[in-house]
Each structure stands twice: as structure tokens, then as C-alpha cells.
Amino acid sequence: DGWQANGVAVREPTAFAEGLDLAVVLGGDGTLLRAAAMVRDARVPVVGVNLGRLGFLPEIEHEDLAQALPRLARGEVAIEERMTLSVTVRDSQGQATATSWALNEASVERRSPERLVALDVTIGGTAFARIPADAVIVATPTGSTAYAFSAGGPILSPRIAAILLTPVASHSLFDRTVVIDPAEPLVVAPAEDSRCLISLDGREALAVPDGGWVEVSRGSEPVRLGRLSEFDFYQRVRAKFNLT
Missing domain, CATH: 3.40.50.10330 (Probable inorganic polyphosphate/atp-NAD kinase; domain 1)
Known part of the structure; x- marks a missing residue:
């Protein structure tokens, strides 16, 4: 008023x-x-x-x-x-429960601050790794200078078409960023009894249902x-x- x-x-x-x-x-x-x-x-x-x-x-x-x-x-x-990211959250039956997008990053994070979250990562249809960590950041080149950078990820020119996968405080020997072709489907799923949510550019948070997963790809817009x-x-x- x-x-x-x-x-x-x-x-x-x-x-x-x-x-x-x-x-x-x-x-x-x-x-x-x-x-x-x-x-x-x-x-x-x-x-x-x-x-x-x-x-x-x-x-x-x-x-x-x-x-x-x-x-x-x-x-x-x-x-x-x-470039942006398109994000789809699915339940245990594969039904979409939420869709959204991000410019900087989509961060798959633990729901409980006292516990790690174990995340199963699949890239291009291949089971890539189980990552126990505080979070896994999926970032665009624009987001490479933001949260992903603070987690130790590389800086990418925005002229490059790529998606970064960066663990946050990983509790495994593998704690490096993976650079992914945007044409390769990326799936992140909480393992077993892990519970997580996905944060989009710090402006929106979506809960991932038990037994569900997150699909991330290049945004259409x-x-x-x-x-x-x-x-x-x-x-x-x-x-x-x-x-x-």
C-alpha cells in the first residue's frame, strides 16, 4: 500500500x-x-x-x-x-510430483542436518556412483561461479554447453566435479533410507518423495x-x- x-x-x-x-x-x-x-x-x-x-x-x-x-x-x-536446467521430481511409481527449472544450480540436499544423504547418480543411463555427502550440486556454466565454485568446482565459460555435478563435503574418495554433456540424461536418487530435497537457485525447494528421484536436463528456455x-x-x- x-x-x-x-x-x-x-x-x-x-x-x-x-x-x-x-x-x-x-x-x-x-x-x-x-x-x-x-x-x-x-x-x-x-x-x-x-x-x-x-x-x-x-x-x-x-x-x-x-x-x-x-x-x-x-x-x-x-x-x-x-543456459538453464529443467528439473523433474518423481515418486516411487515414476509419476512426476513437481517440475521446475534453475539458472544457476539445482542442489540435491539432505533434509536432516545431523545426517548425510547417500545419493545414487546415473548419467546417460549408466549407474555412475553412490555419493554420501551433504549435497550434490548440478550446475550450469552460469552457476559455476556460485555455489558449485564454493564447493570446489571449476569455473566454466557461459559459452560452453555443459552441466557440472559437484559433491558437497563428500564422505568418499571420489569428491571431484564431473562435467556432463547436456544431452546425457542425469538422474539423482536418494539411496535406501536417505531423505532429500532439491533447492533451485536458493529460491525454491522441492521435497523428493521416499523412493523417488530427480531428473535434470538442459532447460528448453x-x-x-x-x-x-x-x-x-x-x-x-x-x-x-x-x-x-
């Missing part, structure tokens, strides 16, 4: 993208991820203005906003498409990021991670 009293139009999230040519998002990476979830299906590009600490995804630093606004108003924005200049990924990494 306070916003509306000052002449600001307030929309429900489901109607946020209606009539938009461009979404300008004020905040950090988390805010941009939440905004992307509201506009992706409408194919609306997102331009982030960094008000956060790291702000890897936003295009504009807050001190540069005044200079950027006229260019945004004139539509001087190039579009960069970023990318997220469109707006750029005011040619995007230099390696310069962005250098600047944000203070590399010398």
Missing part, C-alpha cells in the same frame, strides 16, 4: 512480465535470479543493477546507473542467452541477460574475485 500511495505500480509475481520489454533489477545475484524466474517464460530480458556485495550477474554497478538509464530507455541493449557492452567473462571473473 505504501508503494502504491507514492505512485508505484505493484504487480503480483505471476503478472510481473506482462507488457514488459525489459526488466531492470536492483539488487544482487539473488534478486536477479528471483526476477529471472518471473520473466523467463515471457522471454523478457533482465538487466541487473548491482546493490549487493559480489554481484556477478548484474550488468551495471549502482554508481553507473544514472549514465546507463538513457541507454536502457533507448533500447540500446544486447541480449545474451544463458534460456534466461536472457541484457548487456550494454560486449560481455568479457574473464574480465568479470578477474574483477569480482580480485585476481591479480
Whole structure:
């Protein structure tokens, strides 16, 4: 009500993208991820203005906003498409109980903080490994600089089409990231009495039914990021991670 009293139009999230040519998002990476979830299906590009600490995804630093606004108003924005993940949760009978998507990562995590979760991973139809861990992160190249990076995963250029599988605090000799072709189906299933959930970009959590599993594949619809200049990924990494 306070916003509306000052002449600001307030929309429900489901109607946020209606009539938009461009979404300008004020905040950090988390805010941009939440905004992307509201506009992706409408194919609306997102331009982030960094008000956060790291702000890897936003295009504009807050001190540069005044200079950027006229260019945004004139539509001087190039579009960069970023790969997403499609996620399906199934029950023990194979029936889909939930579907969603992620831009950064889908993290299959333990439900109980006092116990590990044992996860059976199948890649391209081949039973690959049972991984006892706190979680297993399935990340896009965009997400390679986020949660997966903090868990020891590699940084991938967003120009590469790949999916990363990164264990978190693995209690086995195998604790390395696996780089997967997006065309290879990926299935993660809790083993035996393990119980888990899947967290999507930190904005949504889905419970995995007992005896069920999670299927992850390349998303059919990318997220469109707006750029005011040619995007230099390696310069962005250098600047944000203070590399010398």
C-alpha cells in the first residue's frame, strides 16, 4: 500500500512480465535470479543493477546507473542467452510430483542436518556412483561461479554447453566435479533410507518423495541477460574475485 500511495505500480509475481520489454533489477545475484524466474517464460530480458556485495550477474554497478538509464530507455541493449536446467521430481511409481527449472544450480540436499544423504547418480543411463555427502550440486556454466565454485568446482565459460555435478563435503574418495554433456540424461536418487530435497537457485525447494528421484536436463528456455557492452567473462571473473 505504501508503494502504491507514492505512485508505484505493484504487480503480483505471476503478472510481473506482462507488457514488459525489459526488466531492470536492483539488487544482487539473488534478486536477479528471483526476477529471472518471473520473466523467463515471457522471454523478457533482465538487466541487473548491482546493490549487493559480489554481484556477478548484474550488468551495471549502482554508481553507473544514472549514465546507463538513457541507454536502457533507448533500447540500446544486447541480449545474451544463458543456459538453464529443467528439473523433474518423481515418486516411487515414476509419476512426476513437481517440475521446475534453475539458472544457476539445482542442489540435491539432505533434509536432516545431523545426517548425510547417500545419493545414487546415473548419467546417460549408466549407474555412475553412490555419493554420501551433504549435497550434490548440478550446475550450469552460469552457476559455476556460485555455489558449485564454493564447493570446489571449476569455473566454466557461459559459452560452453555443459552441466557440472559437484559433491558437497563428500564422505568418499571420489569428491571431484564431473562435467556432463547436456544431452546425457542425469538422474539423482536418494539411496535406501536417505531423505532429500532439491533447492533451485536458493529460491525454491522441492521435497523428493521416499523412493523417488530427480531428473535434470538442459532447460528448453534460456534466461536472457541484457548487456550494454560486449560481455568479457574473464574480465568479470578477474574483477569480482580480485585476481591479480
